[in-house]
């Protein structure tokens with residue numbers, strides 16, 4: 001049974017085709033830097049134990065266009081891996097916001113699509129592109145089951161004291177205003193890997209997901225108990241283009257004194273802030289380049305970014321009353337060793353002691369990068385949201 005997984009993030013599409021129940025990837029790939037200069041597609045197929053990779057640079061202005069190019073790669077040319085659309089039995093979609101409606105993988109029908117649409121304004125960088133990818137997949141793989149796996153699902157275990165905001169209950173009951181939390185599929189996957197590695201049934205883990213969107217989660221005995229993103233994927237850590245936490249008074253001030261509209265404010269905080277707003281690019285690789293050229297704004301962006309993560313690690317150490325492991329994952333967490341070092345610097349009071357050598361030598365698989373005597377284990381765990389989504393899809397359909 002072939003399951004195609006489509007993981008559309010704010011700046012990328014990642015995809016994998018799995019043969020289930022073998023959990024064997026047949027092909028994988030990613031479209032990166034969607035909507036910014038330098039977009040590219042990297043597509044890898046695994047025919048008979050070999051590996052063939054194709055890289056293609058082409059400006060890709062939006063997710064719909066990116067996905068159409070990916071689907072062409074699957075079915076055209078010498079390395080095509082599907083002969084006809086019916087070869088795909090199910091398509092698993094990452095959907096970022098599911099509100100309180102969805103606690104697990106869900107078969108997509110018109111009602112589910114309406115729910116995803118209702119949440120557009122709460123996840124403006126995500127739900128619209130997730131929806132677009134569902135539509136493109138429905139048109140292309142008309143015979144396949146379409147399944148949604150929500151980022152919010154893993155965080156449904158967060159207790160009320162952490163998910164409620166200190167505003168009157170009416171806003172929760174009538175408007176569903178509460179913390180939902182995001183990147184749940186990633187936090188679930190990497191924490192399960194870490195728990196296996198730790199070999200303990202009781203564990204206190206802080207999972208730090210640093211992609212284009214960034215969030216940090218406190219995980220006790222395998223369950224999310226608090227997370228930095230909230231009602232939408234805008235609060236908490238500083239991100240590629242999102243501000244993370246900001247005092248709401250700033251919003252009142254800009255409305256009152258500069259006549260900002262709702263749309264201008266949403267654009268400012270979702271699309272023009274974070275690394276881009278402070279340092280000049282939303283992409284960490286560009287920020288590193290700028291810093292090497294002596295750019296002071298880019299240097300400040302890095303300082304703000306690391307400082308915010310450190311602050312959350314401290315607060316989640318308190319919430320968990322101790323830490324067994326800190327996990328770094330996603331684009332920046334897996335690839336930017338200097339960011340991992342900056343975050344872990346001077347956290348020895350909490351028992352976190354990084355081994356700079358191990359940190360430097362990390363190579364794309366679960367690795368401990370802390371010193372042997374560090375009380376807290378620091379791990380890099382490559383996330384695999386696609387694998388997790390494929391398994392959840394398979395379990396739902398069987």
Ligand SMILES: Nc1ncnc2c1ncn2[C@@H]1O[C@H](COP(=O)(O)OP(=O)(O)O)[C@@H](O)[C@H]1O
Pocket residue numbers: 009010011012210211212213240282283284285286330331332335336
């Ligand atoms: N080698 C690298 N060094 C530093 N940052 C990297 C590297 N590779 C990827 N990144 C960063 O990872 C981020 C994208 O992460 P990713 O998890 O793919 O994002 P998303 O899924 O949210 O679209 C970008 O900021 C990118 O610059």
Ligand SMILES: CC(=O)OP(=O)(O)O
Pocket residue numbers: 008009010011096126151182183211212213214233
């Ligand atoms: C929820 C979220 O921010 O996702 P991404 O990091 O893929 O943009």
Ligand SMILES: [Mg+2]
Pocket residue numbers: 009010211212330
């Ligand atoms: Mg992502």
